[in-house]
Amino acid sequence: MKCPSCKAKRMSAVELPEGPKAFQCGKCGGHWIPYSAYLMWLQEKGSIEAEVPYTELEPDIQDSTAAKICPECGKFLMRFKVGHGLNFFIESCSGCGGVWLDEHEWGALRNRNLHDELHRVFSTSWQKQLRDEDREQRIEEAYLKRLGKEDYQRLRDIHAWIQEHPKRNDILTYLQ
Numbered sequence: 123m124k125c126p127s128c129k130a131k132r133m134s135a136v137e138l139p140e141g142p143k144a145f146q147c148g149k150c151g152g153h154w155i156p157y158s159a160y161l162m163w164l165q166e167k168g169s170i171e172a173e174v175p176y177t178e179l180e181p182d183i184q185d186s187t188a189a190k191i192c193p194e195c196g197k198f199l200m201r202f203k204v205g206h207g208l209n210f211f212i213e214s215c216s217g218c219g220g221v222w223l224d225e226h227e228w229g230a231l232r233n234r235n236l237h238d239e240l241h242r243v244f245s246t247s248w249q250k251q252l253r254d255e256d257r258e259q260r261i262e263e264a265y266l267k268r269l270g271k272e273d274y275q276r277l278r279d280i281h282a283w284i285q286e287h288p289k290r291n292d293i294l295t296y297l298q
């Protein structure tokens with residue numbers, strides 16, 4: 123099997139720590155996980171562990187961005203942002219569902235208990251949630267820029283106060 127990332131010709135069979143059987147590239151350190159191996163492991167594992175909350179510790183990951191071809195079926199791999207505090211992308215084959223992880227990505231996913239949710243990261247709902255969060259953040263940043271730090275903070279306080287107020291509707295009507 124050829125490495126989809128660095129094109130090295132030899133990948134060796136390994137077992138990922140607390141994970142499925144996979145193939146590792148001796149040159150770039152990335153992992154190829156055949157979809158069947160992932161599903162079998164997930165089934166044996168039985169349950170999905172709760173996600174570990176995001177801490178500021180960001181793992182040092184060299185995320186590869188070049189387009190890749192599936193080493194199993196030759197289709198293109200699609201990139202999916204992980205999110206939830208992890209700023210790298212993981213890749214999945216549009217044909218066979220195999221997964222490509224750059225070096226250290228498995229460890230980073232495992233630390234956050236997201237290693238058993240790869241199939242969810244590739245889902246439309248996961249990706250939509252990330253886009254919604256991105257959009258919200260951009261809106262917040264735009265307001266912060268427009269209003270300045272002090273007024274923006276005051277606006278947020280007022281917003282929180284109104285949200286929890288039992289006479290919220292009266293206040294909103296008055297403001298309009």
Ligand SMILES: [Zn+2]
Nearest residue numbers: 125128147150
């Ligand atoms: Zn490689």
Ligand SMILES: [Zn+2]
Nearest residue numbers: 192195215218
């Ligand atoms: Zn494939």
